[in-house]
Amino acid sequence: MTPIANPVLELTRALIKRRSLTPDDAGCCELIAERLRGLGFTLEYIDAGGVTNLWATRGCGAPMLILAGHTDVVPTGPLEDWDSDPFEPTIRNGLLYGRGAADMKSGLAAMVCAAERFLARREPRGTLAFLITSDEEGAARHGTRHAVEVLRSRGIRPHYAIVGEATAAARLGDRIVIGRRGSLGCNLRVLGRQGHVAYPDKADNPIHRLAPALAELVATRWDEGNAHFPPTSFQISNLHSGTGANNVIPGHADLIFNFRFCTESTAEDLKTRVTEILNRHGLRYEADWWLSGEPFLTRDGELIQAAQASIADITGQTPTLFTGGGTSDARFLAAWGAQTVEIGPVNDSIHKVNEHVAIADLMPLSMIYERILDRLL
Template sequence: MTTAVTIAPPIVPIDAVELTRELIRRNSVTPADGGAMDVVQRALEGLGFACRRMKFGEIENLYARRGLQGPNLCFAGHTDVVPVGDEGAWSVGPFEAALKDGILIGRGAVDMKSAIAAFIDATAQTLAAGEPRGSISLLITGDEEGIAVDGTKAVVAALQAEGEGIDHCVVGEPTSSATMGDMIKIGRRGSINATITVEGRQGHVAYPQRAANPVPVLIRYLAAVQDKVLDQGYQGFQPSNLEVTTVDVGNAATNVIPAQATARVNIRFNPGHTGASLAQWLTEEGEKAGAGFAGKVTVKTHISGEAFLTAPGDFTEVVAGAVKAETGVEPDLSTTGGTSDARFIRALCPVVEFGLVGTTMHAVDERAPVSEIRTLTAVYKRLIADYFAKFG
């Protein structure tokens, strides 16, 4: 009697640099996809991943998983990129993915197509050596650089509703500051935007009694919120800061009191605040500034993310240990910088961020040394092995 034996197909090798180049050649300026998600899906299906395209609005997203058992280690990233700016200022075409003297140049080389490719390469090497004691998944979006409504935020909500279990996540943002491996992000400050609109009554500057000038009201408001010291910092976080980002009146005349004045402010806040508490404060300041004014003050707020922290522990030690082992650098555990999709993923599981040196992200001639892409691949490979040795 002969027993049939099922032989798993061989793991298709992945080269992180060539995969990054293939991704860069896809013009995926938010919200366009340009075929980038297809590239990722083909690579993952070649490694035996079950891939789900999760499209929300016009945004392409992908959730891929290999394995059914826990723990589930997830990698998150984005294929979308920012606009190239002045294309004539680039030394090469921003979507050519040119290699010059060991440097890969192109939009997304740093932020963050290389990290996606490096993790897929690391996963391929891991699987070629045997199955991990758990699952590996990837959550890839095309909406990180945009308004971030139909991307990771929507995917996380859908996965939560389905009861999908993700135990820990690594986001591939370019977190290294000056040297490869010098920084890991374990938290981020929150962000809230506010638009302040003061509606008055237009009139002649020589007859102010016949008008209601909105500009002094707006000035009082901005002075009040700018002068307030929000805090002195929070454990592991820098102080919160409020910045005025624009003031607009649109008055071309010198002898006319305008009818309306607007401004926008942004607050980056630590866990000493919530978005709701800051929104309430900004609204109350609007009421104070408009007291006695023969017009209207409106404050509209939008909370794009709350502050969060992944407390140092076993997971952060695994990530930091992999970084040090492959780079020789002891990474700082940091909460500095802007926002990322980690702010949404933390609703599912503990999350940290690690990737390339980010000095050229969003810049003309965005570039990454091939050697650093190889090092990032090695870090991710060791991270996967150490993670399942610890938690599997």
């Protein structure tokens, strides 16, 4: 029996073979660019800082719909823990294994193949665009963030954006990501004065000074959340102090903490409230803050409705609207003004050893994207 052709599978396999460890694109964008060039897309690379950013457009005018994603992948971890080479796509029991199989080379392949089928039937009513980066899994400074700044400066304003992140929980199409929490972190160093534990009057223990403030930070209710988001979360990821000796009061204590915050709070408000607590407890400290992304929420509108209807067409189910998980490049697209959603394969294996995607989900995922294009363009 002749096997049924699956162009999404073949392109996914070709992308997995490229060792695109963040921020190295390893030729993935050029592979995609060749496919898009053949479809009549105008191609441009908006590279910066060693990062590859592909911007491709077909058609003109409004509405503009962007299909977005990333080619970079996280490190594999110990190779001996994998059942097969993570950069040699391998099929076992109906699953395609390889680093990036789910996050998110299959999503990119499904988008490209959807565009090919869509454009073989009709011209877009408006502009179909791709924005693909190799800097999503890393610092995310020179990837989508940079490309959006450049395109925004030209007066380009998209209407819709679909990010192909792995978003399904148990079955393809069971949920759509319509928003994400923001991420605000801080490296905090509490200053003291080193000394001998037998002479505490000659020292200033930063651990003792930090403890009451830390207890208040942990106990604080930062906001109540809302219908779309849980309350803002404060979490400590690292706490370190001391020289290793049992008779030395340390000179400083280092703390790393993170807020995953909802649309009820802002980064500046959280900084202000933390600073007030630290100052009230009389701490001497140095704080190095970083903001990975602001929260965003896409409210009900044409894109969500088109996505829900398209998923129902292909899978027969009504997806849950979801705002959990970590951050993604969708935050930059939403801030650009686009209605933004994330739709992709099941995410159970992402960033894990033996990452995989169900082969049976590849064509249906591509068909979902195609139906959305039909509805909006």
